[in-house]
Amino acid sequence: MTPKACKQSEALRIPEELKRLFLELDSVVVAFSGGVDSALVLRLAVAVLGPRRVVAAVADSASLPERDRSLVQAYADRLGVPLHMLATRELEDPRYAANPVDRCFFCKDELYSRFSALAAELGFAAVVDGTNADDVKAHRPGMAAAKKAGVRSPLLDAGLDKTAVRALARALDVPMWNKPASACLASRIPYNTRVSAEVLRQIDRAEQILLDNGFATVRVRHHGEIARIEVTPEMVPRLLHPDMRQRISTALKEVGYRYVTVDLDGYRSGSLNPPAQQEVRK
Structure with a gap:
């Protein structure tokens, strides 16, 4: 299959609603964790917007498993997008370190603050994450931090649940399509x-x-x-x-x-x- 034919085949597999959402955003910093959800968002962003209007950002702290560091770099390299490993300091926040039920809010608040600053520095329009439709049914304090920071969630906005995310990720050859779920x-x-x-x-x-x-x-x-x-x-x-x-x-x-x-x-x-x-x- 020629590169042009591959591009056309890829476009046919991306739902129109997702194409519209990314085109509206124009340029994005993808909050990338190495999981299937954010990996799919990064893949979609590159497919719709092109690699020059996409960067991947990873929160670099002790909360990130060591095994995921090489994984995120390899995937960003595969897609041809810059990867920014941004040091986050949630452990220095006593509200986070105390580990309350809403601990995730304080972590994500720090993370999205760093990612939003990166987007502003690069002149990019938005920060996007991998939240999907199933996440709203679970305990996710970090979603409040995303809302506070104006982070966009294309998978959620398009109504994709985890099953749909994995199916689309597989269709688009995302290597993490069947990676087991893993929180920080x-x-x-x-x-x-x-x-x-x-x-x-x-x-x-x-x-x-x-x-x-x-x-x-x-x-x-x-x-x-x-x-x-x-x-x-x-x-x-x-x-x-x-x-x-x-x-x-x-x-x-x-x-x-x-x-x-x-x-x-x-x-x-x-x-x-x-x-x-x-x-x-x-």
Whole structure:
């Protein structure tokens, strides 16, 4: 297929409403996390506006898993757009570090402030994020920060839920189309337990151990000296196999945990949220 034919085929796969939304914006800074939602937004922005009117911005802090750093750079390079790794200082904000139920607001407020300043510096029209239609049903304090900063959410505005996001991402050859959902590392810490860079790095190392052992969807919930591991329910038996159990227990103790436990209910998105705000696994 010729480059022109590829471009035409790509255009046919992008819903008209999304094309309209991006064309109205003209130039964008994409709040990029490395997940499928923001990866799709970046892909759409480049397809509709061209790489010269798009930049990707990533919040560079201890909340970002180390494994995602090379991923975001590789994807930006693939699309031919500049990547700005902007240091954010949410950990210096005592309101964030105290880890209240609305912790995410203070993080996103810092993040969008940095991204909006970048957009102004570049003369770009808007900051856009990967919020989708399913997010409004969950506990998402960061959405208030996005509204405060005037951030646009094309996927939400076009009515795309997570299933539609993954389908479109797959059709447009976004490599993260089937990447498991993953919130920032601070989401592993129970509310009202202080967040620190040291604890976030400990969680990151612990989760990387599980990923290296073949568990694709993992959470290490941090309860002080206790690591509570969540994997998908079908993977719990594998994790509990004597050899694997011993390997993981030893490795997690080496990164600083005294006790290593497995949550027999398996992975649940938002399992540390207040009960009324927890998402139901479907």
